[in-house]
Amino acid sequence: MEVFTQQQVSGHKFILAASDNTGCQTVTVYDHTRIYYSSLYAGQSIILENVHTSVKGSSSSRALTLETNNGGRIWNISAMTGWLATKFLSAPVPVKDVVNFDRCVCQAVITQVNSVGSNHTIRVHMSCRSEVDGGSGQFCCQKCGVTHLNEMLNKPGQQKSPSIYWKWQYNLSLELHDSDSSIEACLTDQTAEQLLQTTASQFADHVKNTQEQVLESVLAQECLFGISSIRGRCQIDAICLTS
Numbered sequence: 001m002e003v004f005t006q007q008q009v010s011g012h013k014f015i016l017a018a019s020d021n022t023g024c025q026t027v028t029v030y031d032h033t034r035i036y037y038s039s040l041y042a043g044q045s046i047i048l049e050n051v052h053t054s055v056k057g058s059s060s061s062r063a064l065t066l067e068t069n070n071g072g073r074i075w076n077i078s079a080m081t082g083w084l085a086t087k088f089l090s091a092p093v094p095v096k097d098v099v100n101f102d103r104c105v106c107q108a109v110i111t112q113v114n115s116v117g118s119n120h121t122i123r124v125h126m127s128c129r130s131e132v133d134g135g136s137g138q139f140c141c142q143k144c145g146v147t148h149l150n151e152m153l154n155k156p157g158q159q160k161s162p163s164i165y166w167k168w169q170y171n172l173s174l175e176l177h178d179s180d181s182s183i184e185a186c187l188t189d190q191t192a193e194q195l196l197q198t199t200a201s202q203f204a205d206h207v208k209n210t211q212e213q214v215l216e217s218v219l220a221q222e223c224l225f226g227i228s229s230i231r232g233r234c235q236i237d238a239i240c241l242t243s
Helices: 095-100 189-196 200-205 208-216
Strands: 002-006 009-020 023-031 046-049 051-055 062-067 073-076 103-115 121-125 166-170 172-177 182-187 222-230 233-241
Touching: 095 103, 095 182, 095 222, 103 182, 121 200, 166 189, 166 200, 182 189, 189 200, 189 233
Parallel strands: 023 062, 182 233
Antiparallel strands: 002 009, 009 023, 046 073, 051 062, 103 172, 103 222, 121 166, 172 182, 222 233
């Protein structure tokens, strides 16, 4: 992801790979709202609105472009919670069957909150969303080869390149149980924030005991979970408390 400026409009530019039953296509997104890049995850179902096509140079192939300042929008269907609680739109499957679907809904109880790595939250590079290495005392992104990352957190509307910024992100998974079986699934940053009712940066500021109390507060909750599976990994895209 990088910053673009066109006709006095600036924002985030990134490439999105989307596929359906007809094949896979890349879409270049120009997002002046700066909201989409950090909220989209592989495996999620989306709707692209007002996508434009253009011919690539002298070839006959066509390029797809979505510009938010030209009516373009990305609807993240997987992350929407309303359809989870609508029985006409969702049909929950047993936890043991979740791995058999690319996308599904299950109803289960949270029995454990785990760190995916050694920490509940991690610093991620704004440009590529890879973990920032701070072991040497200087923040750097090994994937991008960028060193001396600015220690200032990303701010909405900031004009500078995201390559010099990092932000806190949750690094959590849930153990989900129903009456027959259990499964472990990773939380997105958005679902973790919704479940814990605090942002990753706020959570990172808490002392360890307070962090553990926040995590324990969600245990034994029964919820409907919208889950996607990709490359053998289960991901929680949406959560809705059961009544």
